[in-house]
Amino acid sequence: MFVALTQSQLALRIERARAMLRHCELCELRCGVDRTARGAVRGDARAGSPPPCGLDDRTFCFKRHISYAEELELLPSYMVYFGGCNFRCRFCVQAPGCFAPRGGVEVAPAEAAHDFARVVGRGARTINLLGGEPSMHLHTILEIAAAAEQPLPLALNSNMYMTPEVIEMLDGVVGLYIADLKFGPGGCGASLAGIDRYWEVVTRNLRLAGERAEVLVRHLVMPGHIECCLRPAAEWLAANLPAASFTLMTGYLPAWRARSTPGIDRCLTETETREAERIVSELGLRRSA
Numbered sequence: 622m623f624v625a626l627t628q629s630q631l632a633l634r635i636e637r638a639r640a641m642l643r644h645c646e647l648c649e650l651r652c653g654v655d656r657t658a659r660g661a662v663r664g665d666a667r668a669g670s671p672p673p674c675g676l677d678d679r680t681f682c683f684k685r686h687i688s689y690a691e692e693l694e695l696l697p698s699y700m701v702y703f704g705g706c707n708f709r710c711r712f713c714v715q716a717p718g719c720f721a722p723r724g725g726v727e728v729a730p731a732e733a734a735h736d737f738a739r740v741v742g743r744g745a746r747t748i749n750l751l752g753g754e755p756s757m758h759l760h761t762i763l764e765i766a767a768a769a770e771q772p773l774p775l776a777l778n779s780n781m782y783m784t785p786e787v788i789e790m791l792d793g794v795v796g797l798y799i800a801d802l803k804f805g806p807g808g809c810g811a812s813l814a815g816i817d818r819y820w821e822v823v824t825r826n827l828r829l830a831g832e833r834a835e836v837l838v839r840h841l842v843m844p845g846h847i848e849c850c851l852r853p854a855a856e857w858l859a860a861n862l863p864a865a866s867f868t869l870m871t872g873y874l875p876a877w878r879a880r881s882t883p884g885i886d887r888c889l890t891e892t893e894t895r896e897a898e899r900i901v902s903e904l905g906l907r908r909s910a
C-alpha cells in the first residue's frame with residue numbers, strides 16, 4: 622500500500638539523489654557521468670564524454686496540459702513533459718523535441734508543486750510525469766514532492782529502463798507507474814530503440830514497481846510485431862503481474878523515423894488489430910477503462 626514519505630524522509634532522499642548525480646546510474650545505460658559538472662554534459666574535451674541522455678542536474682519542461690485522452694481512471698490528468706530521453710524509439714510521437722535535455726522552461730520545484738496543487742484543487746486526478754523519460758529527473762521529482770504542502774497524486778509515465786535504486790527512491794513518492802512495455806524479449810528493443818537488455822531490465826523493473834505502487838501497463842501494437850512483441854509481453858504480464866491494469870493501444874501511427882523504417886512505416890491492418898485483441902482477451906488481462 623502506498624504511504625507518502627514524511628518531510629524528513631524526503632530531505633534524506635533528496636540528498637541521496639543529488640549525490641547520485643555525481644556518478645549517474647539512474648538508468649541502465651549506467652554511463653557514470655557527473656551531471657553536476659556541466660562541462661562534462663556539454664562534451665567539453667577536457668571533461669570527457671557527454672552522457673547519452675545529454676542531461677545535467679537541471680530539469681526542463683517542454684509542455685504541460687490537462688488531458689482527457691488517457692485511461693478513465695487517470696482523468697483528468699495533468700501531463701508534465703520533462704525533456705531528455707535515453708531511448709530513441711524510431712516511432713516516437715514526441716520526437717525529436719522530447720530528446721532535447723534543455724528545451725522549454727527550467728523547472729523550479731516550488732513553482733511546480735504550487736502549480737500541481739492548483740490543478741489537483743481544480744479536479745485533476747493524476748499528475749502524469751512523462752517526457753522524454755521522467756525517471757532520469759529523480760532529484761527534481763523528489764524536490765517537487767518535498768515542496769508540496771500535501772502529497773501529490775504523482776504518476777510516473779515511464780519506459781521503465783531505470784536502475785532499481787530509482788524505484789526504491791520513488792517508494793512513497795509515486796503512487797502509480799504508467800509503464801510502457803514496448804518490446805518483447807527478442808532484438809526489437811535494440812533495433813527500434815537502440816536499447817540493449819530491454820526485456821531483462823523492464824520486466825525486472827515492472828516486478829519491483831508492482832511491489833511498491835499501482836502499475837498500469839501499456840503496449841502500443843506495432844505492425845508486424847504481434848508475435849515478437851505483443852504476445853510475449855501479454856503472456857508475461859498474465860503470468861507475472863496479473864493485478865496490473867493493461868491498456869492495449871492499437872492506434873499506431875508511423876511517426877518520426879518510422880516513416881523510413883521498413884515494416885513499421887504503416888498503420889495496423891484490421892486483421893492485426895483483431896488478432897491483438899484476441900490474444901489479450903484470451904489471456905484475461907485486467908483491461909483498463
Ligand code: SF4
Nearest residue numbers: 645648651652672674
Ligand atoms: S540518466 Fe543519463 S547520465 Fe544517467 S546513466 Fe542514464 S544516460 Fe547516463
